[in-house]
Amino acid sequence: MIKVNEVTKKYLEFSAVASSVFHIENEEAYQEVLQLLEALLEKVADDKDDPLMPLIDLVSRSMEGYEMKQDDIRQFVLEAEGKDSGIVALKVLMRQYELSFTDLKQEVGSKTLVSMILSGQRSLTKGHIEKLSKRFHVSPSLFFDEAAWR
Numbered sequence: 002m003i004k005v006n007e008v009t010k011k012y013l014e015f016s017a018v019a020s021s022v023f024h025i026e027n028e029e030a031y032q033e034v035l036q037l038l039e040a041l042l043e044k045v046a047d048d049k050d051d052p053l054m055p056l057i058d059l060v061s062r063s064m065e066g067y068e069m070k071q072d073d074i075r076q077f078v079l080e081a082e083g084k085d086s087g088i089v090a091l092k093v094l095m096r097q098y099e100l101s102f103t104d105l106k107q108e109v110g111s112k113t114l115v116s117m118i119l120s121g122q123r124s125l126t127k128g129h130i131e132k133l134s135k136r137f138h139v140s141p142s143l144f145f146d147e148a149a150w151r
Contacts, residue, residue: 022060025067034064087125087144088118094137108132 025031038060045053095105102115109115109129117123125133125144134141 023063025063031064031067034060034067038064085121085124087130088121090143091125091133092119094133094139098137105133108136 021030022034022037025034038057041053041057041060045051045057094100098104102112102119105115106112109118109125109132114123118125118129130141130144133139133144
């Protein structure tokens with residue numbers, strides 16, 4: 002038999018302690034919740050029935066909620082939906098490194114070719130991917146369009 006008063010009391014205690022975990026307001030709080038998630042992931046058994054799994058799910062959803070409020074992440078998600086993931090990755094790297102089309106001449110070619118690739122009119126070649134991977138020190142798989150491989 003479920004003891005309503007006991008469950009309610011424990012839930013309210015949990016809620017008071019976990020309130021900041023489920024209502025992330027700033028980057029500092031986000032980093033603290035990230036540390037909590039990492040600690041939970043170290044403790045959880047490799048079993049979907051582990052009692053910590055629902056808590057990990059709640060913490061992850063809270064973090065996702067905060068992340069989606071961040072303009073750069075929201076913009077990335079909107080850009081990525083339905084698009085070649087390799088092109089999206091290249092655009093993100095270009096923004097991160099503050100690069101223009103001409104800055105990729107060594108890896109891709111002319112400014113026009115870079116523009117055509119970024120607009121989806123042309124695709125990255127194996128050679129482009131090899132050179133970009135070396136330049137940015139990332140795995141070549143970052144530039145493969147996941148949808149094309151499904």
